Amino acid sequence: MLTWIQSPRPRSDKFLFVDRDGVINADREDFIKNWSEYRFCPDAPEALRRLKQHGINVILISNQSGLNRGIISWPDFWDIHLRMVQGIHQAGGDILAAFYCPHRPDEECTCRKPAPGMILAAGALFSIRMEATWFIGDRVSDLKAAESAGCRGILVARQQWGCGRRQDGPEGIEVRGFPDLASAVKGIFGDL
């Protein structure tokens, strides 16, 4: 598990877990391998700005198996991360910390979602009350990780399952998808 911490001091006791690919930025089937392939979702920087403005600590929880698959180089991975953080800062937003799992599925680690390892590590580090905290993700594995960690999951369904409608996701799990991060944040916190 890779842990990046902007500050050991949260700005409040309010937290939000957010997946990266498909929520903050457009996902790619062939992995986001370098900064030229990274595209912020149009609504994300402003949503992050509003979260910061209201003192909500955002923690990124992201699987990045492209690292141990040998598809993403370590320098490119950290370059993407640091430029993403810079872009978020420029938009007036912030992230408190980021947790990444570099493992392949066959490594059977305890951090790759749907395992809850990264969320639990973040929770222990910042004394987060799980039952009062949401996780915004774009896959059923995000929702499962949230459930296993004892927090509440909410789905952003940007393209894959339609948007903002109640529907059946994979494996028979009924999910309610919000079309983007901004509307998911609104669904949780109301009008910020």
Ligand SMILES: [Mg+2]
């Ligand atoms: Mg994702």
Ligand SMILES: [Zn+2]
């Ligand atoms: Zn892992």
